Amino acid sequence: MRAKKMYSEDVLSALLSPEPEQLNLDLVYELLAHICHKEPPGAILVFLPGWDKISSLHKILSGSGKFPESRFLIIPLHSMMPTVSQKSIFNRPPPGVRKIVIATNIAETSITIDDVVYVIDCGKIKMQNFDTINNLCTLKEEWVSVANARQRRGRAGRVQNGVCYHLFTRIRESLLDKYQLPEMLRTRLEEVILQAKILQVGKVEPFLQKVIDPPNPRALDLSLKLLTGMNALDSDEQLTPLGYHLANLPIDPQAGKMILFAAMFGCIGPVASIAASLSFKDAFVIPLGKEQLVDKCRLELSKGTKSDHLVLANVMDEWLQAEREMRGREFTSRNFLSRNTLELLKDMRRQFTSHLKDMKFLANSSVNSPDSNVHSNNIALIKAVICAGLYPNVAIVKQIKKRGKLGNVSVELFTPEDGVVKLHPKSINEKTKDFESRFLVYHQKLKSSAIYLHDTTMVYPFALIFFSHGFTVEEVKSNSTLIIINDSIRFSCSRETAKLFQVM
Template identity: 50%
Template sequence: MYAPPTSSALYVYAPPIKAPPIGVSHIIVDEIHERGMNEDFLLIILRELLPRRPDLRLVLMSATLNADLFGQYFDGAPRCHIAGFTFPVKDRYLEDFVEATSYLIQPPQEGGKGSGRKGGRDGPSSHRASQGASSDLSSPVMAISPTDGLEGYSEATRRSLANFTGEKVDLDLVQKMLEWICTREPEGAVLVFLTGWDEISKLHETLQAHRMLGDASRVKLLPLHGSMPTVNQRDIFLRPPAGVRKVVLATNIAETSITIDDVVFVLDCGKAKEKTYDPVNKLACLLPNWVSRAAVHQRRGRAGRVQPGVCYHLFTKAQHDAMNEHQLPELLRTPLEELCLQIKSMQLGLIAPFLGKALEPPDPLTVANAIERLQLIGALTENETLTPLGHHLAALPVDPGVGKMILMAAIFGCLSPVLTIAAGLAYRDPFVLPIDKKQQADEVKRRLAGAHCSDHVALLQAYDGWRDAMQRGSSFENPCSPHRITPISTRVWLDTMHLHGLDDRKMHGLDDRKMHGLDDRKMHGLD
């Protein structure tokens, strides 16, 4: 059985290409529809392996597989459909909810300020666009008017939906849907799909202050994020006491990676954060984008595991129908430097021809940009041979630029602080940036940076201050407050360092005895 590997784990799949494994009769790759970079890379290797092992059976599994595409890639491989049992799930699109509740969507405020309600904490529902990053404006969903396909709906619903932009997740709307479920629907846990920790934490804080949803005797609120420690994730699987409704605020980690068996209701914002790459400008960014219809199908299926369920969509039926059928593969929308290093370290030949064998090959310009950057930092020679630096970078599960920083820190004897910075860069900005206190948070960052005026120094000083406070026995949240660091970020900081081996205990091999070939003459481009 195959589980999505890290880049370092992919190394085990190189030997079978030239020396097929003995004693292995079947290889099963599950959730192949997710089309991660490592999965597509693995498919190239497996397709190269099959002619050398005609007795080997490769099984690709998914509930939303594009069977035609995969079948053609593997020379007309036979298909097998196994019907699985799930309970029926009803769809409630945005127009259905607005029609039933008379929810009023107001135009976004000038300047993009946060959303709010008139009439107090739990007063009459109205909406203003929530603060957050805009989604991909090139999505076909953005070409659809929110009033399309509303035949048979009231004029009030049409007027309300005419103000719906869909560019940002409306957290007020999510709260209103939760109110509706908790007061009108039968028992059952609720799973809310959001785009990231920022939305999860903001909504969690808002719900905790709500008169009903914040009442722990009636509602159990549980955040779920892929970077949270496992011990905190376990709580979501526990059933609450009788009379208490469990509400899980999650990212797309709950789409396929885990199953919460008591979920009956799903709230789907229709978006997920994706890394995208512009090969012309050589820029990568992480922004919320509309998901595919296949992802929507996966999410709604979470509601029908134990009994008939309901999926509330924060988008219209017309917008759903305009979504791409499948998500754009990661290989086509992300930088390729780390993957290129793996190709060379596994001795799979020239990079561009190898990636040309992919199920859907990446843009040649993206490949050329990756090779050029690796040559610029000294990881590859002009003829694509790995340098000593390149061999070491291929063993580090981080961006090559960050990896080179770590290696140089080992050489110059400042590994520990640089590892802290690297772990911080690998996750996200740990500083809290609430809308009403952004200026205060920025001032804290400037104070931590000191005369260096460096974001990296600010990261290091913030982490050191938090660690010192923890060692003095302070509670977890308190030491974060003076520097405005989120508690989740400090937990994730530690988890990232241990997960990637970015700590002094696991990086002890980066010393003069182990850094073979890395001297000033061979660390290309450092002068």
């Protein structure tokens, strides 16, 4: 290109720099300005990898002064956004107003916006993968596949001629994978293993090696280890009674174990709400610019329990009560909740209890049956049931540091496998100033810019002792004993107390 003098030296130097490989929102802004002021009318669809980039670009456009509301309709499109505001993406704006939709890959295939003429493809996508070396899930920006790029290009000009701008070089395009990795190669395998065991295929590794894209043996070993630790499989890789029941539930094994214990301990209502939310998504929506208000609502709905999981249960209980009192819409609007999501979660709860009735764990399929909810007001018991389902996902609080003059805090905690980890900013515990217990159980651990714990609940030592996968007792003094759950979790108590735990 330099010999043919096709491009200026500035352009060639920029192409040789590693910086074009990074997502440049200033470039997106300049391209949008060019299209809006130089090109014929038509809606613009911008593909960005995630919420953070959508929010940042929206702020850039709103604060620039070049995209006034009288002439531009800017619509963010993301699963966390309110559905009502996103419905406007399908409406054609009035004459003289240009529509700009900023979306994730949800706009690739799930929806079609008829009046889109221009597409800006940043070439990045957020993908969840399973890191077998560190035994954790990751959520990072990756390059799209050729198939993704084609889908994005196909969004331009669905009913008229269109233009697609791919913001990556031809060299980068030549290096793109044809397709994204199959899901079996980038997720945990516990559910796959349980389903295979129900089919009585024998040892699972030889069976899965026969699929078109066999999973990583290390991923398989980690999932087998977790299922064995949960007592879902025995040492010979056979289904235990618990494993058989978990395999028959349409839910991941840890959430499944949670609702089985809830059925046995008489607290199915709140725990079914928690399990449904963990399996699908929580009902909160986050309008741009109102993130702090949403966090405040979460904190209020936690009612001091120091549990993100109980927020999910309280949301469902209070919404159902509001519906009975004909104020459901006011409740969802005030607390930034999606009514559609709540309806889906309500239906999932019914499905869970129906399965539990068929499995003889419940006398009837009603989520609100008094017989199935004798202890649904016992917060300590519900936390113990959550612990039973989520163990061994335990993090330990090391210290709580104060930040700045406003009294903000930073919670320092670690897990035995990863060392230092962080609470996700969305967690109510991220801003907690004191914990009565040093132990938190969590549902998901994701590595992005750091290792973040999502959806945490503070639990007490008794719950860990009773619902861990076994403990050992070691005498240290004449009347002092250690209860050892693992290398990082151990409790000192009297010999009589330790004997009591062993008997129970």
